[in-house]
Amino acid sequence: MENDGKRRAFLKVLGLGSVSLGTAGYSVVMEAEKAEKKPHYGMIFDQNKCVGCTDCEVACRKVNAVPEGQVRLYVENKTDPETPMEKKYVRVSCQQCEEAPCVAVCPSKACHRDAKTGIVSMNPDDCIACKYCIVACPYDVRFINHKTKAAENCNFCLNTNLAKGKEPACVEACKYKALVFGDLNDEASYINQILHVKDSVRMKPTFGTKPSLRYIPVVKVGV
Amino acid sequence: MNGAINFTYGFSHGVEWGWPIAVYLLLAGISGGALIVALLVRFYKKQHEDTPLLKAASLVSFVTIAFGMVFLVGDLEKPLYFWKILINYNFTSVMSIGVMAISIYIPLTLVMCLYLFEKEISMVLAKKSQLLDYFALVMGILRKFRPLIEVLSVVFAVVICAYTGFLISVLVRFPILNTAILPALFVVSGLSAGTASASMVATWFFKEDAHSSDMKTLHVIEWPIMAVEMMLIAMLFVSLLVGNEFQQTTTVAFQSGVYANLFWFGVMGVGFGLPLVLNFALGKHVAHSKMAFYLSGMASVTGVLCLRMFIIYAGQTFGV
Numbered sequence: 035m036e037n038d039g040k041r042r043a044f045l046k047v048l049g050l051g052s053v054s055l056g057t058a059g060y061s062v063v064m065e066a067e068k069a070e071k072k073p074h075y076g077m078i079f080d081q082n083k084c085v086g087c088t089d090c091e092v093a094c095r096k097v098n099a100v101p102e103g104q105v106r107l108y109v110e111n112k113t114d115p116e117t118p119m120e121k122k123y124v125r126v127s128c129q130q131c132e133e134a135p136c137v138a139v140c141p142s143k144a145c146h147r148d149a150k151t152g153i154v155s156m157n158p159d160d161c162i163a164c165k166y167c168i169v170a171c172p173y174d175v176r177f178i179n180h181k182t183k184a185a186e187n188c189n190f191c192l193n194t195n196l197a198k199g200k201e202p203a204c205v206e207a208c209k210y211k212a213l214v215f216g217d218l219n220d221e222a223s224y225i226n227q228i229l230h231v232k233d234s235v236r237m238k239p240t241f242g243t244k245p246s247l248r249y250i251p252v253v254k255v256g257v
Numbered sequence: 258m259n260g261a262i263n264f265t266y267g268f269s270h271g272v273e274w275g276w277p278i279a280v281y282l283l284l285a286g287i288s289g290g291a292l293i294v295a296l297l298v299r300f301y302k303k304q305h306e307d308t309p310l311l312k313a314a315s316l317v318s319f320v321t322i323a324f325g326m327v328f329l330v331g332d333l334e335k336p337l338y339f340w341k342i343l344i345n346y347n348f349t350s351v352m353s354i355g356v357m358a359i360s361i362y363i364p365l366t367l368v369m370c371l372y373l374f375e376k377e378i379s380m381v382l383a384k385k386s387q388l389l390d391y392f393a394l395v396m397g398i399l400r401k402f403r404p405l406i407e408v409l410s411v412v413f414a415v416v417i418c419a420y421t422g423f424l425i426s427v428l429v430r431f432p433i434l435n436t437a438i439l440p441a442l443f444v445v446s447g448l449s450a451g452t453a454s455a456s457m458v459a460t461w462f463f464k465e466d467a468h469s470s471d472m473k474t475l476h477v478i479e480w481p482i483m484a485v486e487m488m489l490i491a492m493l494f495v496s497l498l499v500g501n502e503f504q505q506t507t508t509v510a511f512q513s514g515v516y517a518n519l520f521w522f523g524v525m526g527v528g529f530g531l532p533l534v535l536n537f538a539l540g541k542h543v544a545h546s547k548m549a550f551y552l553s554g555m556a557s558v559t560g561v562l563c564l565r566m567f568i569i570y571a572g573q574t575f576g577v
Binding site (some may be wrong): 055081104105123125134135139140144160162163165166168174175176177180183184213235241247251253 | 267335345347351428573
């Protein structure tokens with residue numbers, strides 16, 4: 035009889051435990067579903083369309099008040115010297131990683147993910163300019179702004195154009211539509227439509243940083 | 258790397274973390290290393306008296322880590338805002354974890370100094386009897402915790418040495434830094450520099466006999482420490498040599514250029530070669546001289562400084 039009582043108690047605990055665990059698990063799933071509704075902003079750089087005019091660079095510097103001699107966005111000429119007529123340019127800027135090392139290493143949480151948009155951005159007031167984020171970035175696309183003395187990165191114009199409901203300055207400025215900005219979590223968005231029909235790559239994917247920038251490379255045709 | 262598309266331009270210009278960080282890494286290593294060695298000698302020999310070695314090690318560990326803070330804060334672009342790091346913690350950041358460890362470690366080294374220099378401090382305070390009473394009261398309380406404080410000091414000294422390695426080994430862009438060996442190398446080279454510093458300070462300031470039992474112990478253990486240090490450096494080099502394309506390109510740092518000179522003359526020549534020659538190659542007369550003792554001690558510390566400089570500069574020069 036004594037054993038029976040113990041078994042009953044054990045079964046009770048087991049039953050209660052599974053019920054509570056089950057509901058807890060369910061609420062976790064609910065949370066995950068809610069989180070999925072958050073936007074995940076991304077950008078496409080189409081190398082086939084970029085002519086290297088650097089209008090994007092100019093617009094970025096103007097809109098985000100980037101000091102003279104510094105850039106958040108740079109267009110690098112990667113034309114193969116052996117085929118000088120086949121121009122190739124590449125956008126160099128923050129890759130807006132989903133697993134951002136800069137956010138992970140920042141000791142003062144100045145480099146953070148914006149709660150509303152999920153964009154990796156900077157709070158210059160909390161930045162002590164230890165440069166840890168700069169050396170931790172696998173893409174080397176962060177710098178100390180000479181004026182604010184704080185680390186800085188491309189944040190898709192979060193505090194400037196995006197706040198006003200406009201597209202990032204570089205996207206607005208591009209005459210050739212080489213840049214597409216949008217919400218990767220929105221199945222109907224233009225950026226997703228392009229990603230469905232075109233092959234794109236992420237930079238240095240082996241670092242596991244899951245960049246939100248996608249590059250559509252120039253490929254040889256007619257082979 | 259994608260063969261199809263990539264960029265090689267970067268927004269940082271060369272080495273972002275320069276010599277102040279290398280000096281800080283050295284000072285943190287000396288601080289931790291000195292305290293670890295002196296306290297382990299104390300535990301192993303079951304000493305209860307305050308030896309000149311422990312006096313020296315406590316003083317060295319406190320002074321070096323305090324100076325280290327000067328270099329660390331001085332390297333910030335906004336040094337006056339360093340307090341922000343103390344109010345905003347990020348548990349995924351090695352730097353934040355290190356700051357937490359440091360804020361426990363510095364008081365520990367300070368308390369160690371209070372234990373070891375109680376007489377001296379009392380003498381200074383003797384003129385102001387009220388202060389002396391307070392000090393005696395505080396020491397009365399602290400003395401009860403001494404065994405605990407000593408154990409905690411060893412633990413946190415190891416944490417300090419190791420964290421300085423993890424601090425830069427998480428930087429995935431740099432193959433020389435992004436290795437598992439680095440924290441171990443920093444602990445061992447810290448022990449080496451710490452041993453040298455503590456024994457020099459003990460003999461110079463606290464009149465420890467250069468042939469006393471403690472000094473003999475240090476003299477025995479410093480060679481195995483050096484051997485392990487060499488082995489770890491060799492392992493680091495081999496792991497790069499047999500690694501991927503990017504790791505292989507970094508081996509140039511050991512072979513030619515300024516950093517190779519720093520490595521072969523500084524780390525290998527001064528750090529390992531000079532002490533070995535002074536102690537083993539020139540006969541017993543030289544090996545037992547005071548000059549050889551201080552010279553090889555300073556050579557050890559210089560070698561570890563060169564190692565930190567090499568790691569910091571060569572490490573950040575060769576990126577993926």
